[in-house]
Amino acid sequence: MKKGMIKVSVLYPNGENKTFDMDYYVNKHLPLVGGLLGDMLKGATVEQGIGGAAPGSPAPYAGMGNMYFDSVEDFGSSFGPNAEKIMGDLPNFTNIEPIIQVSEVLV
Amino acid sequence: MKKGMIKVSVLYPNGENKTFDMDYYVNKHLPLVGGLLGDMLKGATVEQGIGGAAPGSPAPYAGMGNMYFDSVEDFGSSFGPNAEKIMGDLPNFTNIEPIIQVSEVLV
Numbered sequence: 001m002k003k004g005m006i007k008v009s010v011l012y013p014n015g016e017n018k019t020f021d022m023d024y025y026v027n028k029h030l031p032l033v034g035g036l037l038g039d040m041l042k043g044a045t046v047e048q049g050i051g052g053a054a055p056g057s058p059a060p061y062a063g064m065g066n067m068y069f070d071s072v073e074d075f076g077s078s079f080g081p082n083a084e085k086i087m088g089d090l091p092n093f094t095n096i097e098p099i100i101q102v103s104e105v106l107v
Numbered sequence: 108m109k110k111g112m113i114k115v116s117v118l119y120p121n122g123e124n125k126t127f128d129m130d131y132y133v134n135k136h137l138p139l140v141g142g143l144l145g146d147m148l149k150g151a152t153v154e155q156g157i158g159g160a161a162p163g164s165p166a167p168y169a170g171m172g173n174m175y176f177d178s179v180e181d182f183g184s185s186f187g188p189n190a191e192k193i194m195g196d197l198p199n200f201t202n203i204e205p206i207i208q209v210s211e212v213l214v
Contacts, residue, residue, distance in 0.1 A: 007154050009171070026213055047114050047210035055183070060208050064116070076162070101167050103154035106133055 006069045011099040020062035024093040040078035043068040113176040119203040127169040131200040147185035150175040
């Protein structure tokens with residue numbers, strides 16, 4: 001994604017008794033979010049955690065989802081009115097409370 | 108980046124008395140890492156934290172750096188021998204101990 005774009009990261013921290021259904025996330029949640037955000041959403045990526053810094057160590061995050069927007073305003077105006085629907089889908093695939101980060105793409 | 112690639116994320120959690128020199132990170136640390144990892148590194152991105160989920164809330168992470176590799180083996184063989192040099196540069200731009208996550212790109 002291009003320098004200056006806004007990246008909204010949704011990180012799902014791993015932990016004891018934490019569950020995350022990646023199949024549902026990719027095949028159901030992502031299309032739901034994409035449909036609700038429409039043209040304001042310029043791109044999305046998903047990563048599955050497979051490890052930490054040391055070989056064989058667990059991944060700090062079960063998964064990460066990233067959404068790209070042209071501006072913070074575009075994120076707010078598209079996500080805000082749909083936040084309840086989107087966040088309401090979370091219990092369908094995870095019991096993890098995600099960390100949400102808004103970033104500016106520098107490189 | 109393409110499905111199946113390995114993404115190594117280096118996340119710098121924000122906190123009280125935490126410092127992060129983004130100028131040094133982008134203009135000195137990134138070229139250092141790129142030079143050491145060479146052709147094994149297929150791409151890199153950097154994001155600066157600007158906020159959290161709620162409007163006006165602080166960013167959970169001061170910054171995030173992401174490196175892409177074709178395989179976990181390529182990451183290990185290029186990063187491993189240079190880990191000391193790379194991690195040794197951290198005190199030059201931050202007092203944050205980063206979280207390192209190895210992920211597989213799904214989408």
